[in-house]
Amino acid sequence: MLKLDGINKIFNEATPDEKIALDQINLDLKAGDFVTVIGSNGAGKSTMMNMISGALTPDFGTVEIDGKNVTKYAEYKRSQFIGRVFQDPMAGTAPAMTIEENLAIAYSRNKSRGLRIGVDKKRRELFRESLESLHLNLENRLTAKVGLLSGGERQALSLLMATFTKPSILLLDEHTAALDPSRAELITKLTKQLVDKDNLTTLMVTHNMQQALDLGNRLIMMDKGQIILEVEPEAKKDLTIADLMDAFQRIRGEKLVSDRTLLSV
């Protein structure tokens, strides 16, 4: 479903600030795979997400979605097949527009936009039904401006919008990190529910190791622009945080950097 082949990216090349962001990244996701990505700050997780979404293009290497080489596709063109939820709850929705208008934008993702009215009776019904699945009572606030919603509600709406058209790939970039623990738990639960419903192929970056273990069928660990550990479905079932810490030490020969990151549970 998603294939990264030999992706390389260097930032600020040929300057003193040169940084190898991604170094020979190879990754292959089958349809229905849910891969969680962990790693310390600067490991290249977000850069990898941006390579897939098209916000950045690789220096060399190719990105394939659904067997199609999309390396040269612009971000907006790729996003036909890719749903995204960002860390910032404000990033995934248009605050000055209503809930139903935001959903109409999500609805048009894989269709060409024309002069049809965005929210008609039939669509409104569809939006209402989908919102009910969130159990946040948003279905009764269809004409409320999204800017009035709380961070958790906005993130839940972002998640619904990202998955609305059943995209080939769902990218979640630390999408619970900016929320308080109870909201984060709610969003985690909704993520599971929405991904399971349509069996979406998902890649999720998280700083929360427990979340990385609880969600998904595969796990990868990144460090200094490389994928240093890949855990397959069989092994992931019984994986613990201690296992991950040990693995890191074994591979890198050093203790896992103790930033908030890997220690937060």
Added chain:
Amino acid sequence: MFTAIFGSVEQGIIYAIMALGVYLTFRVLDFPDLTVDGSFVTGAATAATLIVLGYHPALATAAAIVAGFLAGCMTGILHTKAKINPLLSGILMMIALYSINLRIMGTTTETAIGRPNVPLSNVDSLFTIFFGWWGNLGIDTAFNNVLASIGIDNMPKTWGTLFIMIIVTFSIKIIFDRFLKTEVGLAIRATGDNDKMIRSFSANTDTLIILGLGISNALVALSGALIAQYTKFADVSMGIGMIVIGLASVIIGEAILGTKTIVRTTLAVIVGAIIYRIVIAIALRVDFLDTGDMKLITALIVVVALILPKFLEKHKERTRKAKRRAEHKVASGQEAKHLA
């Protein structure tokens, strides 16, 4: 006085079309587009030139709309493709249009390449054609009789301009409101609201910005074409400060009617354009003010319209707080008595 205000309402409702264009870029797309000063004249020049050259006024006006659309698209291309800052893209286009406008008007004469103005005094315009039909209806006499009966004797020459412009401007408003609710319209609004988000939903923000600027300047040019036919001339300097007038209309309207829904905001913009004209008309009747002071007055109106709503809000909050403090004092005073 009545005639002066009547005239400003007529003008205001024509300028309202321009203000709707400014609203689209300034508020909806969040793009401060200065092309307006140039494209307003482009509309006026194109229409006037084609009319003088013998084309039907309707065709001339349609051509003006297309010219404005193209001018707006160019600004959009400068910004999105050449990555030039929005303000600078607009200024560049505005200055380029100045020369283009001279050239357009220059095609009416063989003695020069450029021409700074084109009079329309002895030719048909959309208004004269309409008056030909309107004059036979006898509505003017009826209305003026009503006015006479309430003691106003300075009669406007015709009610036709007001009548037709209300129809034209409100038709545009209704189409405009509806457009902003279509799939493309929603995408344009989202581009101004959160461009990162709309790109992640497979919309090409470059195309949407170019399209939005095109539509905006098409409206501005239409307004210019109608003003040229209303005042019976086109002049290369008639667009100076037009963007500020557009902003003044948007800001005044929003301050009075609010921005709760799009339908309401576009109505506010139209009302704002009319009020602006009335304020100017009244200001110009003050003895020591001269027509040359108009731009200064405009600037002052915008400043006041920007400051006043904030000031009123603060004042309202202060009185609210003061009232609550007083109530609190009374309440705690009673409690103290109680204890004693």
